Amino acid sequence: MAVAPFRFTDRAARERAEEQLAPAACRAVASRGRARPEAEDPLRTAFERDRDRILHAKAFRRLKHKTQVFLNPDGDHFVTRLTHTLQVTQVARSLARALGLNETLAEAIALAHDVGHSPFGHIGEDAFDPYVPGGWHHAAQGVRIVEVLEHLNLTWEVRDGVRAHSWKITPPPSTREAECVRYADRIGYLSHDALDAVRAGVLRPDELPASSRAVFGEPGSQMVGAMIDAVVAGSLAPGADQVVMAPEPLEAMHELRAFMFERVYASETAAGQKHVAIDVIRRLVDHHLAHPELLPESYRDTEADAVTQVVDYVSGMTDRFALSTHDRLFDDDATSRMTPLLR
Numbered sequence: 001m002a003v004a005p006f007r008f009t010d011r012a013a014r015e016r017a018e019e020q021l022a023p024a025a026c027r028a029v030a031s032r033g034r035a036r037p038e039a040e041d042p043l044r045t046a047f048e049r050d051r052d053r054i055l056h057a058k059a060f061r062r063l064k065h066k067t068q069v070f071l072n073p074d075g076d077h078f079v080t081r082l083t084h085t086l087q088v089t090q091v092a093r094s095l096a097r098a099l100g101l102n103e104t105l106a107e108a109i110a111l112a113h114d115v116g117h118s119p120f121g122h123i124g125e126d127a128f129d130p131y132v133p134g135g136w137h138h139a140a141q142g143v144r145i146v147e148v149l150e151h152l153n154l155t156w157e158v159r160d161g162v163r164a165h166s167w168k169i170t171p172p173p174s175t176r177e178a179e180c181v182r183y184a185d186r187i188g189y190l191s192h193d194a195l196d197a198v199r200a201g202v203l204r205p206d207e208l209p210a211s212s213r214a215v216f217g218e219p220g221s222q223m224v225g226a227m228i229d230a231v232v233a234g235s236l237a238p239g240a241d242q243v244v245m246a247p248e249p250l251e252a253m254h255e256l257r258a259f260m261f262e263r264v265y266a267s268e269t270a271a272g273q274k275h276v277a278i279d280v281i282r283r284l285v286d287h288h289l290a291h292p293e294l295l296p297e298s299y300r301d302t303e304a305d306a307v308t309q310v311v312d313y314v315s316g317m318t319d320r321f322a323l324s325t326h327d328r329l330f331d332d333d334a335t336s337r338m339t340p341l342l343r
Contacts, residue, residue: 022100109161116142
């Protein structure tokens with residue numbers, strides 16, 4: 001009798017498979033659910049549906065034209081916000097799988113973690129701060145995008161992971177899978193931003209801290225692999241009940257991060273014309289506040305106040321769309337100051 005080459009695996013079968021995960025894992029059947037109840041999908045678990053919705057979201061597609069570190073870099077191999085997101089997703093999945101956690105949940109959170117980012121990277125966050133009481137943060141905007149602007153109706157666990165993927169956000173995320181994403185984000189940006197800094201001429205490889213090179217090796221795959229191993233080892237150590245990095249590598253990571261902020265993220269080369277980028281964003285916000293009829297109806301929360309609607313729109317722009325919109329709206333001496341960002 002011939003053996004069937006395939007085996008039908010529906011949602012129930014996939015949920016049963018999750019029973020074999022580690023005790024700390026978050027199982028789809030235990031999800032806190034969605035803000036708007038939905039019938040279950042016959043094939044996919046709740047977290048698989050979330051992952052697929054994120055991949056098809058407009059905000060996810062726009063990440064390909066948003067800055068990671070270097071504004072409008074010359075060269076095809078610099079990291080963009082989208083390639084960073086894919087790298088974080090790979091690291092988060094690797095961590096989750098090694099620790100017996102829910103790989104799909106980690107994947108969904110990682111794919112969505114930066115959908116709220118503004119044009120021009122973290123520079124954009126500074127530009128929006130005056131318009132938002134308490135300051136503007138891309139994590140909160142990411143939650144707003146998936147909940148309100150794109151109506152993705154994701155599970156609570158994914159939304160919570162997006163909310164708290166940044167280490168500065170409190171309270172921390174509620175799932176161990178989201179903790180994987182926190183480490184994956186830091187692993188991704190430290191290792192690949194260092195490569196970009198070398199590519200841009202901001203750093204020489206031998207200028208990286210000796211401690212981080214001794215513990216993690218060179219930037220790129222060697223560093224990524226060593227950092228993943230350090231998180232797995234730390235999390236599996238006796239007494240650990242959270243996703244953590246082993247103490248010695250963690251100290252080396254902190255030193256590397258401090259070095260990167262001093263030499264790369266705050267450098268003139270990385271920031272480019274920071275004041276110009278901030279000027280572009282604030283001009284766009286102020287102009288649309290004065291002319292709200294310019295806001296597209298297709299991406300607008302009409303129940304929100306005017307400032308929120310405008311910030312929603314401008315923060316969602318890609319770098320090139322923000323610049324082209326600025327050029328179209330303003331025809332004065334400022335335009336020539338924006339040109340270096342466009343060319």
